[in-house]
Amino acid sequence: MKLASLAVRDPRVRHYNPPHQVPLVAASSFVFDSIEQGMDIFDGKEEGHIYGRFGNPTIDAAAEKIAALEGYGMEGDTYGLFCSSGMAAISTVLLALCQPGHVILTQGDLYGGTSSLLDQLEGRGVKRVVANLRDTEEVEDLLSESADLCVIYVETPSNPTLRCTDLQYLADLAHHYGALLVVDNTFATPIVQQPLTLGADVVVHSTTKYLNGHGSGVAGAIVCRDERMMRDLLTPTYRLFGGSGNPWDAWLVLNGLKTLALRMERHAENALRVANYLEEHAKVAAVNYPGLPDHPDAALIERQMHTHGGMLSFELDGGLETAKQFMNRLTFCTLTPTLGDVDTLVLHPATMSHRGIPPEKRLAYGITDGLVRLSVGIEAVEDILGDLERAIG
Ligand SMILES: Cc1ncc(COP(=O)(O)O)c(C=O)c1O
Numbered sequence: 001m002k003l004a005s006l007a008v009r010d011p012r013v014r015h016y017n018p019p020h021q022v023p024l025v026a027a028s029s030f031v032f033d034s035i036e037q038g039m040d041i042f043d044g045k046e047e048g049h050i051y052g053r054f055g056n057p058t059i060d061a062a063a064e065k066i067a068a069l070e071g072y073g074m075e076g077d078t079y080g081l082f083c084s085s086g087m088a089a090i091s092t093v094l095l096a097l098c099q100p101g102h103v104i105l106t107q108g109d110l111y112g113g114t115s116s117l118l119d120q121l122e123g124r125g126v127k128r129v130v131a132n133l134r135d136t137e138e139v140e141d142l143l144s145e146s147a148d149l150c151v152i153y154v155e156t157p158s159n160p161t162l163r164c165t166d167l168q169y170l171a172d173l174a175h176h177y178g179a180l181l182v183v184d185n186t187f188a189t190p191i192v193q194q195p196l197t198l199g200a201d202v203v204v205h206s207t208t209k210y211l212n213g214h215g216s217g218v219a220g221a222i223v224c225r226d227e228r229m230m231r232d233l234l235t236p237t238y239r240l241f242g243g244s245g246n247p248w249d250a251w252l253v254l255n256g257l258k259t260l261a262l263r264m265e266r267h268a269e270n271a272l273r274v275a276n277y278l279e280e281h282a283k284v285a286a287v288n289y290p291g292l293p294d295h296p297d298a299a300l301i302e303r304q305m306h307t308h309g310g311m312l313s314f315e316l317d318g319g320l321e322t323a324k325q326f327m328n329r330l331t332f333c334t335l336t337p338t339l340g341d342v343d344t345l346v347l348h349p350a351t352m353s354h355r356g357i358p359p360e361k362r363l364a365y366g367i368t369d370g371l372v373r374l375s376v377g378i379e380a381v382e383d384i385l386g387d388l389e390r391a392i393g
Helices: 003-008 035-042 057-070 086-097 112-123 136-145 167-176 227-241 247-257 260-280 298-304 319-329 359-364 381-392
Strands: 079-083 103-106 127-130 149-155 180-184 202-206 220-224 284-288 311-316 345-347 371-375
Touching: 057 079, 057 220, 057 247, 079 086, 079 227, 079 247, 086 112, 086 149, 086 180, 086 202, 086 220, 086 227, 103 112, 103 136, 112 127, 112 149, 136 167, 149 167, 167 180, 220 227, 260 284, 260 311, 260 381, 311 319, 319 371, 319 381
Parallel strands: 103 127, 103 149, 149 180, 180 202
Antiparallel strands: 079 220, 202 220, 284 311, 311 371, 345 371
């Protein structure tokens, strides 16, 4: 071999004993021993990797771990896909499950990007029906008129109003109509709530949030219980529409997951302290937190959630100007449009995440100009409370 060729070739990798951590495998394709082996792997007769867009040891490890967490305690297997973003996970699922003429039943107070995706799908013939999914009469009336229901799509707790929806009821209803229940479990994480155990068919995540936990990468995940759905519907769409994640983000998520349970415990502890403080504050009109005993969905929360998570929102007296003043005065909490990181993050839904929603619709979902969303971090709670006290004034 010439020197120039030697420079091109990879050195031998020694596989003596396994590394202590899942290795970050940065490779776009995988080598076959022979053409016969290549054919067998392509045909699924032999397990193996083919091409990075279809999977990779690091990506598959992250997908399997998220699937195992979502399915923990349940009988049977769960199957996962690791995606390039939460939106890639959601669009892969909806593209795989819904055809023109089908109906998606959902709530109005969804993540803004998901609402915009549903606008796009409407332009392609997939109808969206919006209902208050907590109002069983309204839901059942609408369903009796929607013959081609394919999916009920839910976020619970909802963003940013933290209202909770009965997953067991919606799963039964979806199945009664021959449809599927898809749940975005980003806000809760499997530590707080496991939709598959309540009958949901598919769970999606923006792992960008709590599962990564450190704000260091954008990615997503899909989990389901049905092997056939995973093999014949979700996987082909995932591979062909190109929504697969990359090994670096998968590796970051694998690291994040190690402390997920610990972080969620502290997030919830701090969030409850913050919610109690805000409830007592004279300048705060309302506090939305699933851990408060006077939450309007308290009975359901008790049944459906293991703990209460780290997300809350609150309404400042005085509307937009007061909310702006409050956010500009913060020095410890960070104003940024994400959630689920270890530090406390603040977002103003009306001007940020829900900016694209017409004001009359937004107000109908309870997203007022004075509403502020907090992703309560795991810092010393005294620092969070001190910053809020100064900023509310
Ligand atoms: C509840 C929820 N679902 C999905 C998404 C989309 O995730 P990503 O930004 O990773 O595409 C977000 C993003 O903020 C979200 O809050």
